[in-house]
Amino acid sequence: MEKISVNLEKLYYGFPVVLISFYDQNGVPNVTTVSSTYTLKNMMMVGLSSKGFAAQQIKEVKDFVINLPMRTMEQEIGICGSHSGRDANKFDLAMLTPVKSSVVNAPIVGECPIAIECTLKDVIESDHFGGLTNLMAEIKGRCADEGYLSAEGGLELSRLDPIHYYGDGKTKGFKFTV
Numbered sequence: 001m002e003k004i005s006v007n008l009e010k011l012y013y014g015f016p017v018v019l020i021s022f023y024d025q026n027g028v029p030n031v032t033t034v035s036s037t038y039t040l041k042n043m044m045m046v047g048l049s050s051k052g053f054a055a056q057q058i059k060e061v062k063d064f065v066i067n068l069p070m071r072t073m074e075q076e077i078g079i080c081g082s083h084s085g086r087d088a089n090k091f092d093l094a095m096l097t098p099v100k101s102s103v104v105n106a107p108i109v110g111e112c113p114i115a116i117e118c119t120l121k122d123v124i125e126s127d128h129f130g131g132l133t134n135l136m137a138e139i140k141g142r143c144a145d146e147g148y149l150s151a152e153g154g155l156e157l158s159r160l161d162p163i164h165y166y167g168d169g170k171t172k173g174f175k176f177t178v
């Protein structure tokens, strides 16, 4: 396959959109849209802008939840990804329901069928990649709506309908595809 070199600021090749939720330092629930995550075994990695409210707060409070919204939640994803928690309680703004986790001190987004409960273990910030904060966290619990589980108790893949984020830095706004 012939390829030409492309001058793109970034090339995001389809990352599942998640909502990261936490109680801020005042105990108020808040939530932010994120696409830069991955998980391996009991580890969760999250890539955040250092100046965002979520990064600054989670570094202090440590506990957070990664929630997987389905495609029906496009509007809520947009709201949580376009306002800062510094100015608003985005659970209220997006009309989402905070449900206290029983294993970490963080709220689960009630409307998302899948949630992964995490505690921050390491923060990776490098002068080479200024402005980026990577959160390395331990997974303390996982929960799923029963409707998304197979008879064997695993994920029922046919029910999952998440949104993936692709971006090249050229197009303004966010492109949602499946």
Ligand SMILES: Cc1cc2nc3c(=O)[nH]c(=O)nc-3n(C[C@H](O)[C@H](O)[C@H](O)COP(=O)(O)O)c2cc1C
Binding pocket: 017, 031, 032, 033, 034, 035, 036, 037, 047, 048, 049, 051, 052, 053, 054, 055, 077, 078, 080, 081, 082, 083, 084, 085, 086, 165, 174
């Ligand atoms: C689809 C989508 C994906 C996003 N992915 C990320 C991400 O991976 N990391 C990040 O820091 N911000 C990401 N954002 C932007 C933040 O959600 C946005 O800047 C938000 O207003 C930050 O809020 P906060 O200040 O409350 O943390 C994304 C936004 C959208 C809509």
